[in-house]
Amino acid sequence: MWTWFYRLASPPYVYRIAAAFAPWLLGVAGALIVYGLIDGLAFAPRDYQQGDAFRIIYVHVPASSLSVMAYTLMAVAAAIGLIWRIKVAYAVAAAVAPIGASFTLLTLVTGSLWGKPMWGTYWAWDPRLTSELILLFLYFGVMSLRAAFEDPNRGDRAAALLAIVGVVNVPIIHFSVVWWNSLHQGATILKLGKPQIDASMALPLYAMLLGFLLFFGGVLCLRLRGEVLNRERQASWVREAVKS
Amino acid sequence: MSAHSKRLDVDQVHVFRGDRHVLQGVSLKLEAGEIVHVRGPNGTGKTTLLRVASGLLRPEQGSVRWGGRAIGEVRAEYQAALAYASHEPALKSDLTGLENLRFTVGLKRSVADAELREALEQAGVAGCADLPVRVLSAGQRRRVTMARILAMRAALWLLDEPFTNLDTVGGQLLTQMLDEHLRQGGSALVVAHQAVTLKASVRPLDLAA
Amino acid sequence: MNGGGGFWAMGGYARFVWPCFALALGVLFWNLWSARRHHAQALRRAERALAMAGREGR
Amino acid sequence: MSIGTGAALSLLLRRELCLSFRRPDQLLQPLVFFLIVTTLFPLALSPELTLLREMSPGVLWVAALLASLLSMDGLFRGDAEDGTLEQLALSGQSLGVVVVAKTFAHWLVSGAALVLVSPLVATALAIPVEAFPIMMLSLALGTLTLSWLGAIGAGLTVGLRRGSVLLSLIVLPLAMPLLIFGANATDRAIGGESAAGALYFLAALCVFTSSLAPLAATAALRITLE
Numbered sequence: 001m002w003t004w005f006y007r008l009a010s011p012p013y014v015y016r017i018a019a020a021f022a023p024w025l026l027g028v029a030g031a032l033i034v035y036g037l038i039d040g041l042a043f044a045p046r047d048y049q050q051g052d053a054f055r056i057i058y059v060h061v062p063a064s065s066l067s068v069m070a071y072t073l074m075a076v077a078a079a080i081g082l083i084w085r086i087k088v089a090y091a092v093a094a095a096v097a098p099i100g101a102s103f104t105l106l107t108l109v110t111g112s113l114w115g116k117p118m119w120g121t122y123w124a125w126d127p128r129l130t131s132e133l134i135l136l137f138l139y140f141g142v143m144s145l146r147a148a149f150e151d152p153n154r155g156d157r158a159a160a161l162l163a164i165v166g167v168v169n170v171p172i173i174h175f176s177v178v179w180w181n182s183l184h185q186g187a188t189i190l191k192l193g194k195p196q197i198d199a200s201m202a203l204p205l206y207a208m209l210l211g212f213l214l215f216f217g218g219v220l221c222l223r224l225r226g227e228v229l230n231r232e233r234q235a236s237w238v239r240e241a242v243k244s
Numbered sequence: 245m246s247a248h249s250k251r252l253d254v255d256q257v258h259v260f261r262g263d264r265h266v267l268q269g270v271s272l273k274l275e276a277g278e279i280v281h282v283r284g285p286n287g288t289g290k291t292t293l294l295r296v297a298s299g300l301l302r303p304e305q306g307s308v309r310w311g312g313r314a315i316g317e318v319r320a321e322y323q324a325a326l327a328y329a330s331h332e333p334a335l336k337s338d339l340t341g342l343e344n345l346r347f348t349v350g351l352k353r354s355v356a357d358a359e360l361r362e363a364l365e366q367a368g369v370a371g372c373a374d375l376p377v378r379v380l381s382a383g384q385r386r387r388v389t390m391a392r393i394l395a396m397r398a399a400l401w402l403l404d405e406p407f408t409n410l411d412t413v414g415g416q417l418l419t420q421m422l423d424e425h426l427r428q429g430g431s432a433l434v435v436a437h438q439a440v441t442l443k444a445s446v447r448p449l450d451l452a453a
Numbered sequence: 454m455n456g457g458g459g460f461w462a463m464g465g466y467a468r469f470v471w472p473c474f475a476l477a478l479g480v481l482f483w484n485l486w487s488a489r490r491h492h493a494q495a496l497r498r499a500e501r502a503l504a505m506a507g508r509e510g511r
Numbered sequence: 512m513s514i515g516t517g518a519a520l521s522l523l524l525r526r527e528l529c530l531s532f533r534r535p536d537q538l539l540q541p542l543v544f545f546l547i548v549t550t551l552f553p554l555a556l557s558p559e560l561t562l563l564r565e566m567s568p569g570v571l572w573v574a575a576l577l578a579s580l581l582s583m584d585g586l587f588r589g590d591a592e593d594g595t596l597e598q599l600a601l602s603g604q605s606l607g608v609v610v611v612a613k614t615f616a617h618w619l620v621s622g623a624a625l626v627l628v629s630p631l632v633a634t635a636l637a638i639p640v641e642a643f644p645i646m647m648l649s650l651a652l653g654t655l656t657l658s659w660l661g662a663i664g665a666g667l668t669v670g671l672r673r674g675s676v677l678l679s680l681i682v683l684p685l686a687m688p689l690l691i692f693g694a695n696a697t698d699r700a701i702g703g704e705s706a707a708g709a710l711y712f713l714a715a716l717c718v719f720t721s722s723l724a725p726l727a728a729t730a731a732l733r734i735t736l737e
Contacts, residue, residue, distance in 0.1 A: 052466045141681045166684075177691070298601060336590075337593070
């Protein structure tokens with residue numbers, strides 16, 4: 001049973017299966033997202049309170065859940081890399097960071113665009129958006145630390161450690177931001193919580209969530225191939241990979 | 245003065261620095277009372293080999309064993325038996341010679357100042373004991389490092405270019421120190437680009453380009 | 454179908470809804486484009502490394 | 512065999528303090544920076560006391576954070592550059608003991624010093640004297656927590672030439688919770704309300720960081736040393 005897992009540690013194997021999985025993941029993701037967009041934008045009924053502005057959740061919620069999930073995945077891959085010294089795990093951690101950061105940015109912008117009609121300002125220090133902003137700083141810290149080292153191996157390990165330290169702090173940061181927010185503003189007029197959505201609104205949301213997740217997997221496979229290649233330039237299998 | 249050494253085994257060590265394959269399957273055995281002189285042009289990984297042997301640098305492949313056991317398992321014992329002198333004399337320039345010894349040798353074993361002064365005396369830099377290292381010459385700093393190695397009473401000496409900045413008297417002093425260390429059952433791994441001539445037989449290890 | 458000035462008006466919130474979705478698609482395509490470019494660069498770097506290795510006869 | 516951990520800790524602590532006091536100018540720099548930054552705010556805002564009192568906890572804490580971070584980069588850099596860090600790593604003591612001793616010594620000369628200077632700054636920012644004890648306690652806990660986080664950052668960036676900006680970029684996001692609880696504790700102390708809640712959170716944060724950060728900082732140093 002363990003051979004399957006053990007083979008995941010071998011770069012040429014990962015390089016090949018990543019190429020095989022990517023088109024499928026992206027294909028299904030594309031279909032789900034297209035459906036989610038059409039259904040969410042055109043057919044789902046308006047929210048009685050927010051009107052059509054609520055449709056922004058169809059991109060905001062998937063992006064925000066992905067941003068946190070991506071950071072956690074990065075930390076797990078980093079831990080596997082540090083503990084078992086598996087190069088592929090470092091490649092995964094390096095591949096995840098920019099994708100996660102892009103979704104965090106998407107969350108922030110869509111969140112503030114959604115905030116404007118609700119609170120009248122683009123940035124009202126909503127606790128969840130503030131946590132996302134700090135998450136973006138954490139992403140940026142990990143990426144710039146990895147880039148600061150000439151020796152990629154050492155850069156991977158340093159960034160891995162920072163990712164682990166970061167993931168431990170994410171809940172602490174979130175809690176303290178929520179606590180801080182509750183002190184100063186009392187309950188915000190309209191918390192940016194998910195409005196109670198009935199089935200017809202929920203279906204496109206689940207489609208978008210799954211679509212974004214599969215999309216994330218597909219792009220991760222593509223980016224992983226590059227990262228694996230960067231870390232295996234000396235290996236013999238790279239010769240065939242470059243020729244093909 | 246030096247403790248009796250155990251066997252040091254460096255076995256098929258490979259180290260990469262970025263894309264460069266710095267050490268390619270280097271092996272060496274060092275018994276008590278033996279000295280190996282690591283030679284080779286610049287950039288062939290002499291210092292890297294020393295850092296791997298000391299446990300500072302973990303090799304990609306290969307192992308380092310002390311008394312038959314991997315140095316990772318016997319880290320405290322191995323470090324207690326080890327005296328490592330890097331290419332640069334590792335001294336704090338704001339501290340005096342004596343203080344430098346007190347804060348390095350003192351971490352390994354409880355040692356009185358008098359004993360440290362005696363080691364400085366042996367290295368011929370007794371006068372520098374109370375001067376900040378900042379004001380010392382490169383040769384004097386090298387001798388303070390030699391005093392540190394003497395005071396540590398280590399079994400295994402790992403010395404990186406120990407003859408640099410030493411005048412002829414200093415060179416002779418170091419040669420005597422090495423002979424005495426080997427006679428007492430100590431062992432030494434020395435990186436030097438010039439010849440190492442001792443009473444004891446010196447086994448060369450050439451690192452190819 | 455929702456009313457309020459047709460589909461594109463988004464009940465008056467068009468200024469906020471459409472930029473969000475445009476940006477979302479932008480991020481998705483940026484990720485795809487960036488991943489492909491990253492892989493192409495990696496391949497080029499590997500080729501150069503192999504070519505150098507070839508020359509040194511290692 | 513090598514000396515006990517307790518003896519090693521005290522010896523390393525003496526070494527660090529001895530080194531620090533050999534360069535008193537470098538000890539004063541963070542404190543003067545702390546004073547200067549806090550003087551900027553009244554100039555930028557207004558000398559009007561009631562307004563200042565409104566801003567003072569935030570100003571005090573941000574200035575304290577930045578002042579502590581200023582000297583954080585030198586925690587391991589000095590020893591790494593002259594090779595003594597390698598000697599410490601090979602000293603037979605575990606690297607963790609070295610990290611704990613160095614970080615605590617660094618806190619004594621930077622964080623604790625800031626706490627002692629803080630009444631001066633507080634008076635300048637119209638903070639009432641009654642609030643001083645809580646303020647100083649919260650600053651002590653906050654700066655100690657920050658020193659531990661800074662040790663992780665310093666361990667990660669010691670090998671890099673211009674690591675100090677990167678160090679702040681790594682540490683500040685992690686320091687935001689302690690800023691929130693610390694500034695709030697001081698704010699309540701000024702308002703006369705009980706600052707217990709914020710202080711408890713700050714203390715919990717300090718204990719949590721003091722217990723985990725040494726492991727992370729040691730691992731960080733080991734990555735850079737190898």
